[in-house]
Amino acid sequence: DGGITQSPKYLFRKEGQNVTLSCEQNLNHDAMYWYRQDPGQGLRLIYYSQIVNDFQKGDIAEGYSVSREKKESFPLTVTSAQKNPTAFYLCASINPRSPLSGANVLTFGAGSRLTVL
Protein backbone atom coordinates (compact mmCIF):
# COMPACT_ATOMS: atom_id res chain seq x y z
CA ASP A 1 0.00 0.00 0.00
CA GLY A 2 1.18 3.51 -0.78
CA GLY A 3 1.91 5.85 2.06
CA ILE A 4 4.39 7.95 3.97
CA THR A 5 6.92 6.44 6.33
CA GLN A 6 8.50 8.55 9.03
CA SER A 7 11.39 7.34 11.13
CA PRO A 8 12.30 7.10 13.87
CA LYS A 9 9.00 7.20 15.72
CA TYR A 10 10.72 8.33 18.91
CA LEU A 11 14.05 10.10 19.18
CA PHE A 12 16.02 11.48 22.07
CA ARG A 13 18.72 14.07 21.60
CA LYS A 14 21.20 15.78 23.80
CA GLU A 15 21.44 19.53 23.62
CA GLY A 16 23.85 20.69 20.94
CA GLN A 17 23.36 17.68 18.67
CA ASN A 18 21.93 17.71 15.18
CA VAL A 19 19.36 15.04 14.37
CA THR A 20 17.78 14.05 11.07
CA LEU A 21 14.21 12.85 10.73
CA SER A 22 13.42 10.67 7.74
CA CYS A 23 10.34 10.99 5.52
CA GLU A 24 9.82 8.63 2.58
CA GLN A 25 6.75 8.38 0.35
CA ASN A 26 5.82 5.90 -2.38
CA LEU A 27 2.76 7.81 -3.57
CA ASN A 28 4.58 9.46 -6.50
CA HIS A 29 3.62 12.82 -5.01
CA ASP A 30 5.50 15.91 -6.10
CA ALA A 31 4.99 18.18 -3.10
CA MET A 32 6.14 17.38 0.42
CA TYR A 33 5.78 19.24 3.71
CA TRP A 34 7.18 19.26 7.24
CA TYR A 35 5.09 20.46 10.19
CA ARG A 36 5.85 20.84 13.85
CA GLN A 37 3.27 20.30 16.58
CA ASP A 38 3.70 21.26 20.23
CA PRO A 39 1.46 19.75 22.95
CA GLY A 40 -2.10 20.97 22.66
CA GLN A 41 -1.27 23.15 19.68
CA GLY A 42 -1.96 23.11 15.96
CA LEU A 43 0.44 22.35 13.13
CA ARG A 44 3.07 24.89 12.13
CA LEU A 45 4.77 24.74 8.74
CA ILE A 46 8.57 24.34 8.76
CA TYR A 47 9.53 23.69 5.11
CA TYR A 48 7.86 22.56 1.92
CA SER A 49 9.03 21.37 -1.47
CA GLN A 50 7.44 21.07 -4.90
CA ILE A 51 10.15 19.27 -6.84
CA VAL A 52 13.57 17.75 -6.47
CA ASN A 53 16.26 20.22 -5.44
CA ASP A 54 13.72 22.93 -4.66
CA PHE A 55 12.21 23.88 -1.30
CA GLN A 56 10.82 26.91 0.49
CA LYS A 57 10.81 28.08 4.09
CA GLY A 58 7.60 27.88 6.01
CA ASP A 59 6.63 29.94 9.03
CA ILE A 60 9.17 28.50 11.49
CA ALA A 61 12.20 27.45 9.42
CA GLU A 62 14.88 28.84 11.76
CA GLY A 63 17.03 26.08 13.23
CA TYR A 64 15.91 23.52 10.65
CA SER A 65 17.25 22.39 7.29
CA VAL A 66 15.93 20.09 4.57
CA SER A 67 17.04 18.49 1.32
CA ARG A 68 15.12 17.08 -1.63
CA GLU A 69 17.58 14.97 -3.61
CA LYS A 70 14.96 12.40 -4.58
CA LYS A 71 11.25 12.76 -5.25
CA GLU A 72 10.46 10.11 -2.65
CA SER A 73 12.51 11.55 0.18
CA PHE A 74 12.37 14.80 2.19
CA PRO A 75 14.55 14.52 5.32
CA LEU A 76 14.44 17.19 8.02
CA THR A 77 17.50 18.08 10.09
CA VAL A 78 16.93 19.70 13.45
CA THR A 79 20.11 21.63 14.13
CA SER A 80 21.62 22.79 17.38
CA ALA A 81 20.44 26.28 16.45
CA GLN A 82 16.84 25.24 17.15
CA LYS A 83 16.44 26.38 20.75
CA ASN A 84 13.36 24.39 21.68
CA PRO A 85 13.26 21.31 19.43
CA THR A 86 11.15 19.03 21.64
CA ALA A 87 7.99 18.46 19.60
CA PHE A 88 5.99 16.11 17.39
CA TYR A 89 7.09 16.34 13.75
CA LEU A 90 4.79 15.47 10.88
CA CYS A 91 5.63 14.94 7.23
CA ALA A 92 3.00 15.15 4.49
CA SER A 93 2.76 14.92 0.73
CA ILE A 94 0.30 15.85 -2.00
CA ASN A 95 0.09 15.60 -5.75
CA PRO A 96 -0.75 19.12 -6.92
CA ARG A 97 -0.98 18.44 -10.62
CA SER A 98 -4.48 17.10 -11.19
CA PRO A 99 -6.13 20.05 -12.89
CA LEU A 100 -8.80 21.82 -10.86
CA SER A 101 -10.20 18.57 -9.51
CA GLY A 102 -10.02 19.46 -5.85
CA ALA A 103 -9.32 15.81 -5.34
CA ASN A 104 -5.78 16.27 -4.18
CA VAL A 105 -5.50 15.84 -0.47
CA LEU A 106 -2.62 15.73 1.94
CA THR A 107 -1.40 12.37 3.16
CA PHE A 108 0.41 12.45 6.48
CA GLY A 109 2.94 10.16 8.06
CA ALA A 110 2.53 8.82 11.60
CA GLY A 111 4.96 11.40 12.97
CA SER A 112 8.26 11.47 14.84
CA ARG A 113 8.41 12.57 18.46
CA LEU A 114 11.67 14.30 19.34
CA THR A 115 12.70 14.89 22.93
CA VAL A 116 15.74 16.89 23.95
CA LEU A 117 17.31 15.70 27.17
Place this chain on the structure above:
Amino acid sequence: DAKTTQPNSMESNEEEPVHLPCNHSTISGTDYIHWYRQLPSQGPEYVIHGLTSNVNNRMASLAIAEDRKSSTLILHRATLRDAAVYYCILRDEALIQGAQKLVFGQGTRLTINP
Protein backbone atom coordinates in the same frame (compact mmCIF):
# COMPACT_ATOMS: atom_id res chain seq x y z
CA ASP B 1 -0.74 32.70 8.76
CA ALA B 2 -3.84 30.56 8.79
CA LYS B 3 -6.56 31.72 6.45
CA THR B 4 -9.23 30.03 8.53
CA THR B 5 -10.55 30.50 12.07
CA GLN B 6 -12.20 27.84 14.19
CA PRO B 7 -13.37 27.60 17.80
CA ASN B 8 -10.70 26.12 20.06
CA SER B 9 -12.95 23.43 21.47
CA MET B 10 -16.41 21.93 21.28
CA GLU B 11 -18.22 19.26 23.21
CA SER B 12 -21.05 16.95 22.27
CA ASN B 13 -22.77 13.76 23.35
CA GLU B 14 -22.47 10.37 21.77
CA GLU B 15 -24.97 9.63 18.97
CA GLU B 16 -25.89 13.29 18.61
CA PRO B 17 -25.06 15.44 15.58
CA VAL B 18 -22.06 17.74 15.74
CA HIS B 19 -21.63 20.92 13.74
CA LEU B 20 -18.05 22.22 13.54
CA PRO B 21 -17.80 25.75 12.09
CA CYS B 22 -14.98 27.32 10.11
CA ASN B 23 -14.66 30.92 8.97
CA HIS B 24 -12.66 31.76 5.85
CA SER B 25 -13.68 35.29 4.94
CA THR B 26 -10.73 35.86 2.55
CA ILE B 27 -11.41 32.76 0.45
CA SER B 28 -10.67 33.14 -3.26
CA GLY B 29 -12.67 31.74 -6.15
CA THR B 30 -10.35 28.78 -6.70
CA ASP B 31 -9.88 27.82 -3.05
CA TYR B 32 -11.21 24.44 -2.07
CA ILE B 33 -12.18 23.92 1.56
CA HIS B 34 -10.52 20.87 3.08
CA TRP B 35 -11.14 19.25 6.45
CA TYR B 36 -8.76 16.97 8.27
CA ARG B 37 -8.90 15.39 11.68
CA GLN B 38 -6.15 14.28 14.03
CA LEU B 39 -6.59 11.52 16.56
CA PRO B 40 -4.31 11.59 19.60
CA SER B 41 -0.64 10.92 18.80
CA GLN B 42 -1.36 10.33 15.12
CA GLY B 43 -0.93 12.25 11.89
CA PRO B 44 -3.99 14.07 10.54
CA GLU B 45 -6.25 12.25 8.12
CA TYR B 46 -8.43 13.61 5.35
CA VAL B 47 -12.15 13.94 6.08
CA ILE B 48 -13.86 15.83 3.28
CA HIS B 49 -13.48 18.74 0.87
CA GLY B 50 -15.67 20.97 -1.28
CA LEU B 51 -15.77 24.05 -3.46
CA THR B 52 -19.30 25.48 -3.59
CA SER B 53 -21.88 22.75 -3.19
CA ASN B 54 -22.56 20.77 -0.06
CA VAL B 55 -20.75 17.43 0.01
CA ASN B 56 -21.41 14.12 1.68
CA ASN B 57 -19.20 11.09 2.20
CA ARG B 58 -19.14 8.13 4.53
CA MET B 59 -17.38 10.11 7.26
CA ALA B 60 -19.18 13.44 7.28
CA SER B 61 -21.04 16.17 5.44
CA LEU B 62 -19.74 19.58 4.48
CA ALA B 63 -22.10 22.53 4.29
CA ILE B 64 -20.71 25.60 2.52
CA ALA B 65 -22.29 29.02 2.90
CA GLU B 66 -23.60 30.65 -0.24
CA ASP B 67 -20.96 33.39 -0.07
CA ARG B 68 -18.32 30.71 0.74
CA LYS B 69 -16.98 32.74 3.66
CA SER B 70 -17.80 29.98 6.11
CA SER B 71 -18.40 26.26 6.17
CA THR B 72 -19.58 23.65 8.63
CA LEU B 73 -18.43 20.08 9.05
CA ILE B 74 -21.31 17.88 10.15
CA LEU B 75 -20.90 14.58 11.95
CA HIS B 76 -24.39 13.13 11.86
CA ARG B 77 -24.10 10.75 14.80
CA ALA B 78 -20.97 11.29 16.83
CA THR B 79 -19.21 8.32 18.36
CA LEU B 80 -16.43 8.24 20.92
CA ARG B 81 -14.02 7.51 18.05
CA ASP B 82 -14.81 10.93 16.59
CA ALA B 83 -13.04 12.66 19.47
CA ALA B 84 -10.17 14.44 17.72
CA VAL B 85 -8.84 17.80 16.62
CA TYR B 86 -10.52 18.96 13.42
CA TYR B 87 -8.73 21.30 11.03
CA CYS B 88 -10.20 23.36 8.23
CA ILE B 89 -7.74 24.62 5.57
CA LEU B 90 -7.95 26.23 2.15
CA ARG B 91 -6.21 24.82 -0.90
CA ASP B 92 -5.98 26.85 -4.09
CA GLU B 93 -6.54 24.43 -6.95
CA ALA B 94 -5.36 27.01 -9.47
CA LEU B 95 -1.81 26.66 -8.18
CA ILE B 96 -0.89 23.54 -10.07
CA GLN B 97 2.73 24.45 -10.63
CA GLY B 98 4.80 25.35 -7.64
CA ALA B 99 4.39 24.18 -4.09
CA GLN B 100 1.57 25.77 -2.23
CA LYS B 101 2.04 26.89 1.34
CA LEU B 102 -0.58 24.88 3.20
CA VAL B 103 -1.14 26.41 6.62
CA PHE B 104 -3.10 24.82 9.43
CA GLY B 105 -4.61 26.82 12.27
CA GLN B 106 -5.22 25.63 15.81
CA GLY B 107 -8.16 23.48 14.87
CA THR B 108 -11.15 22.55 17.04
CA ARG B 109 -10.70 19.96 19.76
CA LEU B 110 -13.89 17.90 19.81
CA THR B 111 -14.82 16.05 22.99
CA ILE B 112 -17.54 13.40 22.87
CA ASN B 113 -19.32 12.52 26.09
CA PRO B 114 -20.61 8.96 26.53
